[in-house]
Amino acid sequence: MQAVKDTINSVTESIQGTGATASKEANKEVAKDSNASLSTRATAAKDAVSDKMDESSHNAKSEAYSQKASS
Numbered sequence: 001m002q003a004v005k006d007t008i009n010s011v012t013e014s015i016q017g018t019g020a021t022a023s024k025e026a027n028k029e030v031a032k033d034s035n036a037s038l039s040t041r042a043t044a045a046k047d048a049v050s051d052k053m054d055e056s057s058h059n060a061k062s063e064a065y066s067q068k069a070s071s
Contacts, residue, residue, distance in 0.1 A: 003069045010065035017058030024051035 030036055030044035 006065045006069035010062045010069060013058045013062035013065060017055050017062060020051045020055035020058055024048050024055055027051060 027044040027048035031041050031048060033041065036044070
């Protein structure tokens with residue numbers, strides 16, 4: 001039963017990591033947009049860094065759950 005829970009948690013974390021990746025990429029594009037205001041670009045850059053941290057965290061948790069489920 002625990003292996004099933006770990007597998008579900010792994011998939012959930014993986015999905016959240018994918019969402020963070022998409023958000024990061026979108027924010028990177030806004031940060032590079034020369035037509036956007038400086039404050040908008042700065043906020044997008046800050047958000048991209050935060051999204052990268054979220055992405056790494058979710059991917060690490062997904063991997064840990066995956067390892068736990070397979071052992």
